[in-house]
Amino acid sequence: MSATAAVPPVETPFRRFVSEFCASPLAVGGLVVFVIIALVAILAPWIAPQNPYDLAVLDIMDGRLEPGSVGGSGITHWLGTDDQGRDMLSGIMYGLRISLVVGVGSAFIACLVGASLGLLAAYAGGRTDSVIMRLVDLQLSFPTILAALMILAFLGKGIFNVVIALVIVEWAYYARTVRGSALVERRREYIEAAMCLALPTRRILFNHLLPNCLPPLIVVGTMQIARAIALEATLSFLGLGVPITEPSLGLLIANGYEYMLSGKYWISFYPGIALLVTIVAINLMGDQMRDVLNPRLKK
Amino acid sequence: MALYLLRRLTQSGFVLVAMSLLVFLGVYAIGDPIEILISPDADQIEKERAIRALGLDLPLWQQYLVFVGKALQGDLGRSFVFNEPAIQLILQRMPATLELAFGSMLLSILIGLPLGLYAGLRPNGALSKGIMAGSILGFSLPTFWVGLMLIMVFAVQLGWLPSTGRGDTALLFGIPWSFLTRDGLSHILLPAINLSLFKISLVIRLTRAGVRETMLMDYVKFARAKGLSPFRVTFVHVFKNIMIPVVTVVGLELGGTIAFSVVTESVFAWPGMGKLIIDSINVLDRPVIVAYLMMIVLMFIIINLAVDILYTVLDPRVRLEAKA
Amino acid sequence: MSTLEVKGLSTHFFTRAGVVKAVEDVSFSVGRGKVMGLVGESGSGKTVTGFSIIGLVDAPGRIVSGEILFKGRNLVGMGEKELRELRGNRIAMIFQDPMMTLNPVLRVDTQMIETVQAHQKVDRETARQRARDTLGMVGIPSPDERLKSYPHQFSGGMRQRVAIAIALLHQPDLIIADEPTTALDVTIQGQILAEVQKLAANTGTSLIWITHDLSVVAGLADDIAVMYAGRIVEQGSVDQVLDVPFHPYTHGLIGSVPSRNKRGVPLRQIPGTTPSLMSLPPGCAFKSRCERADAACETMPALAELAPGRFARCVHPHIETLPA
Numbered sequence: 001m002s003a004t005a006a007v008p009p010v011e012t013p014f015r016r017f018v019s020e021f022c023a024s025p026l027a028v029g030g031l032v033v034f035v036i037i038a039l040v041a042i043l044a045p046w047i048a049p050q051n052p053y054d055l056a057v058l059d060i061m062d063g064r065l066e067p068g069s070v071g072g073s074g075i076t077h078w079l080g081t082d083d084q085g086r087d088m089l090s091g092i093m094y095g096l097r098i099s100l101v102v103g104v105g106s107a108f109i110a111c112l113v114g115a116s117l118g119l120l121a122a123y124a125g126g127r128t129d130s131v132i133m134r135l136v137d138l139q140l141s142f143p144t145i146l147a148a149l150m151i152l153a154f155l156g157k158g159i160f161n162v163v164i165a166l167v168i169v170e171w172a173y174y175a176r177t178v179r180g181s182a183l184v185e186r187r188r189e190y191i192e193a194a195m196c197l198a199l200p201t202r203r204i205l206f207n208h209l210l211p212n213c214l215p216p217l218i219v220v221g222t223m224q225i226a227r228a229i230a231l232e233a234t235l236s237f238l239g240l241g242v243p244i245t246e247p248s249l250g251l252l253i254a255n256g257y258e259y260m261l262s263g264k265y266w267i268s269f270y271p272g273i274a275l276l277v278t279i280v281a282i283n284l285m286g287d288q289m290r291d292v293l294n295p296r297l298k299k
Numbered sequence: 300m301a302l303y304l305l306r307r308l309t310q311s312g313f314v315l316v317a318m319s320l321l322v323f324l325g326v327y328a329i330g331d332p333i334e335i336l337i338s339p340d341a342d343q344i345e346k347e348r349a350i351r352a353l354g355l356d357l358p359l360w361q362q363y364l365v366f367v368g369k370a371l372q373g374d375l376g377r378s379f380v381f382n383e384p385a386i387q388l389i390l391q392r393m394p395a396t397l398e399l400a401f402g403s404m405l406l407s408i409l410i411g412l413p414l415g416l417y418a419g420l421r422p423n424g425a426l427s428k429g430i431m432a433g434s435i436l437g438f439s440l441p442t443f444w445v446g447l448m449l450i451m452v453f454a455v456q457l458g459w460l461p462s463t464g465r466g467d468t469a470l471l472f473g474i475p476w477s478f479l480t481r482d483g484l485s486h487i488l489l490p491a492i493n494l495s496l497f498k499i500s501l502v503i504r505l506t507r508a509g510v511r512e513t514m515l516m517d518y519v520k521f522a523r524a525k526g527l528s529p530f531r532v533t534f535v536h537v538f539k540n541i542m543i544p545v546v547t548v549v550g551l552e553l554g555g556t557i558a559f560s561v562v563t564e565s566v567f568a569w570p571g572m573g574k575l576i577i578d579s580i581n582v583l584d585r586p587v588i589v590a591y592l593m594m595i596v597l598m599f600i601i602i603n604l605a606v607d608i609l610y611t612v613l614d615p616r617v618r619l620e621a622k623a
Numbered sequence: 624m625s626t627l628e629v630k631g632l633s634t635h636f637f638t639r640a641g642v643v644k645a646v647e648d649v650s651f652s653v654g655r656g657k658v659m660g661l662v663g664e665s666g667s668g669k670t671v672t673g674f675s676i677i678g679l680v681d682a683p684g685r686i687v688s689g690e691i692l693f694k695g696r697n698l699v700g701m702g703e704k705e706l707r708e709l710r711g712n713r714i715a716m717i718f719q720d721p722m723m724t725l726n727p728v729l730r731v732d733t734q735m736i737e738t739v740q741a742h743q744k745v746d747r748e749t750a751r752q753r754a755r756d757t758l759g760m761v762g763i764p765s766p767d768e769r770l771k772s773y774p775h776q777f778s779g780g781m782r783q784r785v786a787i788a789i790a791l792l793h794q795p796d797l798i799i800a801d802e803p804t805t806a807l808d809v810t811i812q813g814q815i816l817a818e819v820q821k822l823a824a825n826t827g828t829s830l831i832w833i834t835h836d837l838s839v840v841a842g843l844a845d846d847i848a849v850m851y852a853g854r855i856v857e858q859g860s861v862d863q864v865l866d867v868p869f870h871p872y873t874h875g876l877i878g879s880v881p882s883r884n885k886r887g888v889p890l891r892q893i894p895g896t897t898p899s900l901m902s903l904p905p906g907c908a909f910k911s912r913c914e915r916a917d918a919a920c921e922t923m924p925a926l927a928e929l930a931p932g933r934f935a936r937c938v939h940p941h942i943e944t945l946p947a
Contacts, residue, residue: 143558146595153580153588230441234562237443238577253444260451261462272444279439287435517723524677525738525789526711539728615773616727
């Protein structure tokens with residue numbers, strides 16, 4: 001007579017995902033770091049020692065101070081100042097805002113566009129599918145950086161233009177990913193059932209098909225945010241991204257380029273660290289998510 | 300095999316035409332064509348003369364044909380800044396970029412392959428986990444920032460290597476190459492490392508995944524059942540199988556690397572095509588932009604074709620299908 | 624002295640989900656030139672037994688107890704280097720799926736020559752000759768040409784013949800064949816069985832033939848061991864066991880062979896499915912599917928000798944059919 005086993009707690013897919021995700025300390029670390037960074041970016045206007053855009057408080061005599069030195073206004077510049085006398089720490093905080101807004105924003109919009117097109121391609125099939133996939137192939141075969149450079153060359157600088165350029169360059173990944181999983185899901189019985197019930201197409205697409213295509217989309221989305229942030233930084237560094245009035249981390253790094261050879265490394269170094277930490281944190285999360293959601297690695 | 304080649308060539312031809320249309324539309328139709336082709340400092344009379352000379356008063360499709368006609372003859376316009384044929388400017392700088400791209404490709408294989416092999420064979424060891432964590436860093440770190448750090452550490456602080464520019468060159472086939480001189484090598488090292496970082500991570504991850512997958516295959520177990528030494532099992536049976544996808548990806552990435560060298564060349568002031576294009580974009584030297592785009596597309600097509608052919612050489616299964 | 628004596632072999636897999644007792648307390652012996660048929664369904668432990676003998680049980684599995692005496696030497700606990708000297712040389716193994724057994728990117732001659740050279744210091748030409756002769760022995764026409772081919776250029780039956788040839792290269796004392804004909808057509812199956820039988824008889828090689836197909840065993844083997852859920856449930860000479868099976872499982876297996884059933888009467892089946900090897904209920908593993916099960920089956924029966932040379936692990940064997 002076997003003993004009655006205790007009823008295990010209900011394990012929803014979400015809970016399993018969370019527990020598997022947390023199995024990697026690196027991934028959890030990445031998540032924590034990212035949350036901190038996001039908070040810093042959101043709260044920057046309140047927690048930054050100085051408003052780097054406010055020309056009134058800047059004193060050029062404070063320029064190029066070393067980290068840890070105290071400026072003319074009595075603020076301790078923990079990370080030094082740049083050539084205009086802006087506090088690096090504040091600059092970084094505000095720069096994070098721009099970097100994150102552009103990165104996350106463009107990824108989000110690209111996801112919307114790409115996922116919709118991918119779903120459409122998979123569901124409609126035939127000519128629509130061919131056309132969309134040709135566009136995707138064309139987009140993906142062209143090197144990202146060049147495409148972005150060309151688009152910005154014709155559109156000009158500005159945050160909005162950068163977002164547009166990033167969206168144009170990124171949507172194809174989402175489209176391809178979603179189409180791939182949608183094609184697989186489409187054949188499943190629950191979609192057949194939904195079609196038998198004569199549910200409106202829009203409902204089938206967004207309420208039934210999409211949720212099941214989410215796992216790879218989440219992975220791709222996470223990695224793409226990191227890529228978008230890095231790409232924006234690169235474009236800004238090359239002088240084709242955000243304008244000088246609203247510097248992102250990339251532009252801050254560019255500003256410090258010329259001072260590196262004379263030993264004033266902090267103007268480029270610290271924004272770079274901030275950028276680095278952000279991207280690595282996101283990639284660590286994405287990497288673990290990919291391992292967790294990968295059906296082929298499931299035992 | 301010949302039929303396969305022919306098919307691929309026609310495909311490539313179509314892509315080239317498609318891209319030329321895109322570029323043409325981008326430059327000639329969107330935006331003010333006058334602005335694009337004529338220096339903004341010209342006055343009204345010069346503008347009108349230029350418009351007629353450049354055929355801008357013709358309908359669009361005729362302009363396209365003129366464009367194609369000139370392109371086939373190798374004339375892709377004259378640079379505003381240098382007043383030389385754009386194509387010449389690009390060809391002059393191509394060796395520098397190619398050096399960098401091939402150098403980084405070489406580094407990525409020499410460093411990435413052994414590391415990835417090790418990580419695949421001993422996936423649970425501490426060193427393997429370190430390698431994998433390092434690879435995440437490798438593709439996360441923005442290339443331009445790594446370049447800056449490399450300059451800071453090796454050039455400024457340690458003073459071991461020069462920070463910018465290309466070193467002395469020596470002629471080979473009438474083209475100046477810098478890797479043939481010692482000074483040239485010292486100049487190329489940092490930029491090549493910088494450019495290769497992303498690909499090293501890619502190769503590590505690819506190789507490791509390939510090794511892990513291949514080790515589970517029956518033919519590996521059978522090789523062990525035959526009593527072969529572990530060395531032979533790894534370096535002949537496993538290695539030959541993973542080489543194929545790795546080589547393919549690295550080859551395909553070559554095009555992307557050439558394109559991405561714009562960043563490294565900017566950081567290290569390396570006088571290649573990439574730096575030219577950035578400078579051209581900043582001063583709106585559009586004929587050069589057009590010429591560069593077309594060259595890149597052409598290079599991509601050639602590289603893709605070469606990789607396809609290489610693939611059939613490496614994988615015997617594909618080789619015979621291609622013959623059929 | 625028998626070529627192989629297995630005593631109390633137990634091989635367990637230590638997975639995160641639990642311990643899988645794939646092979647538990649298995650004992651049998653195979654004499655010189657004899658053929659032992661190891662029969663069971665998927666998951667019965669027959670393949671793992673084969674791998675245990677040749678020492679290719681990979682993590683997370685390992686042999687936990689027992690002895691494997693090969694010509695008097697215990698293979699359990701033997702060093703890897705010594706085991707490698709035996710593998711492919713004195714003990715050879717043939718796998719089930721010929722498509723995945725041979726490395727697709729290496730030529731057949733490479734894969735055969737390396738086997739020869741792994742165990743004998745001969746030059747390439749001698750090794751190639753040996754390979755050629757062995758291919759001829761297993762009935763492959765124009766062996767010289769075939770040697771230069773790649774595995775995917777062969778049909779399934781040919782590939783399996785190549786695998787058999789590889790096993791025969793060093794005239795081993797023992798060949799373990801793991802379902803080698805399962806993936807092949809019935810006609811090819813028959814051919815290969817005949818070839819193997821002939822070869823075994825001529826060279827005095829002992830053979831362990833692992834299969835789920837009773838008809839194969841009937842024509843080929845001298846002795847038979849039936850496995851269920853990791854244990855041997857019946858053992859004896861093949862004629863006796865197949866004529867008069869003692870264990871209800873063997874009884875059910877033979878009864879369910881279609882040719883043994885009468886026309887018009889529903890096919891006899893064994894109800895239920897094999898239990899999971901991770902959570903085996905206490906007592907006889909077959910009791911949930913056996914019509915003869917009762918309280919006495921709650922304790923694991925021992926493998927008892929119910930008649931001379933006939934063993935069965937059951938307290939309610941079909942022994943009544945044996946003449947007194």
